[in-house]
Structure formats: C-alpha cells, structure tokens
Amino acid sequence: MDHVNEHNITCYCEQEVKVTVPEIINLENSPEKADEIIQGEFLKLICPNCGKELKPEFEIVFHFAGSGPSLLFLPEIKREAFYKGQKEVPRDHNLVIGYPELREFLLMNRSSLDRFSIEAIKLHLLQKAPSESGIVIYFEKIENEKLIFEVIGLRKDEVGIVQVPLKTYHKLVQDKDQLVQEEPYNAMFRSPYISVKLVSFEEAS
Ligand SMILES: [Zn+2]
Known part of the structure; x- marks a missing residue:
C-alpha cells in the first residue's frame, strides 16, 4: 500500500x-x-x-x-x-x-516522444507568435504522420490546433546533441526540467 x-x-x-x-x-x-x-x-x-x-x-x-x-x-x-x-x-x-x-x-x-524535440517544436512555433501573447502550447497526439499541438491563448476561450509534420520532429531528434548546446535551445534546460517556458522571447521579434 x-x-x-x-x-x-x-x-x-x-x-x-x-x-x-x-x-x-x-x-x-x-x-x-x-x-x-x-x-x-x-x-x-x-x-x-x-x-x-x-x-x-x-x-x-x-x-x-x-x-x-x-x-x-x-x-x-x-x-x-x-x-x-x-x-x-x-x-x-x-x-x-x-x-x-x-x-x-x-x-x-x-508515443515514446523525446521531450527536448517536442519543446523545440514549441519554441519554433512561439518564435512566430507575438512575444506578449502569453500563448502556451501542449502536445496532444500523433495523427496521419503529423504531431498535433493544442495552442491556448491565441483567441479568448478558444483552443487552437497546430499540425507539425513528423519529419520535422525526427530531424530535431537527429540534431539534438548539437542543438542542446546552442541558443536558443540551451535556454530550455533547468535540470532536470526541460521546457520552452524557461525561454524568454522578449528580444525576439
Ligand atoms: Zn464549494
């Protein structure tokens, strides 16, 4: 017990x-x-x-x-x-x-997905969003060779959907060892936590 x-x-x-x-x-x-x-x-x-x-x-x-x-x-x-x-x-x-x-x-x-690579996809998506938007993104599922993400905060009281090709994910997994040492990806780590929420988007525009 x-x-x-x-x-x-x-x-x-x-x-x-x-x-x-x-x-x-x-x-x-x-x-x-x-x-x-x-x-x-x-x-x-x-x-x-x-x-x-x-x-x-x-x-x-x-x-x-x-x-x-x-x-x-x-x-x-x-x-x-x-x-x-x-x-x-x-x-x-x-x-x-x-x-x-x-x-x-x-x-x-x-789905046996790699956390860093999923957070890196979110980082790419958030780099295209207005920095003050307060958008948060969560992985939801894999469907038809695509990763489906839910986007919260894009519109009031609405959850948006973003689809990302699985091959984008596989490329990130492949390049992971290199990327984890580079900006802005290295900002996603606060051991043992890995999250795009650790990245500041203030200077990005
Ligand atoms: Zn009550």
Whole structure:
C-alpha cells in the first residue's frame, strides 16, 4: 500500500473538502491512473456544498514500467520557487510543473516522444507568435504522420490546433546533441526540467 497524505482544501465557497493523495503512484501497477490524468479526471472533486468542480494539485512522484527515470509532478504554485532554487528536486527524476504538463508528459510517454524535440517544436512555433501573447502550447497526439499541438491563448476561450509534420520532429531528434548546446535551445534546460517556458522571447521579434 502506497503512502498517502490527507489534505484539507478550501473551496471558493469556504467549504473545507478532505482529499486523500498518494505520495507515489506506480503507473505499471495502476495504469488506470494515467488514463484518469489524460482524461482530466485525476484528483477531480466536487464540492459537497456548492457543487463546484475542484482540481487541486499536489506533489506526487510517478514510477513507470522498466528502469526509466521517475517523474516528479509539482503543483503550478511551486513553479516560481523551483525557478528561484528554493525547491529541491531530485536530479535523476523528470520534472513537470502543473497539471497540463503532467498530462502532456504521459501522452508523450505513450508515443515514446523525446521531450527536448517536442519543446523545440514549441519554441519554433512561439518564435512566430507575438512575444506578449502569453500563448502556451501542449502536445496532444500523433495523427496521419503529423504531431498535433493544442495552442491556448491565441483567441479568448478558444483552443487552437497546430499540425507539425513528423519529419520535422525526427530531424530535431537527429540534431539534438548539437542543438542542446546552442541558443536558443540551451535556454530550455533547468535540470532536470526541460521546457520552452524557461525561454524568454522578449528580444525576439
Ligand atoms: Zn464549494
């Protein structure tokens, strides 16, 4: 039995809701947890008072089948602390911050995609976007030899779709060893975190 923590969270209506969260989830033994995360059902609660849907985030370690690295999931509210070096993270783990990144990681994992190369594609896409737009991009799936990305923030309350040929991805995988040392790609690393969110686009235009 994995160790669990009990948390009390407070709904917007001030109602306290108790939630039980495992410290570690082994996805080899509990593959249904990955499905829950991908479907957006993971840790979803309904407030017994006002009926509002709550999706709290908690620090959790995920183990995968085989000997690959574990994944540390940090809540979005810990992002700044991690950037400032105030949040210790094991270097031999992968790291995602916030639920959309967790979901994306599992989707990439299922398709055996390389994280750097996916983030590099996002970087190319964001270089074409206005720097102040606040757009975020997440990998969604592979379809008809294309990678499908969701683009959030392009238009209010709308999710856009961008398709990128798989051959673009394969080229990045091939050139990865060189690219990771070059600007702007080298800005995507804050070990063990790899994300285009670390790149500043201010000077690009
Ligand atoms: Zn409530």
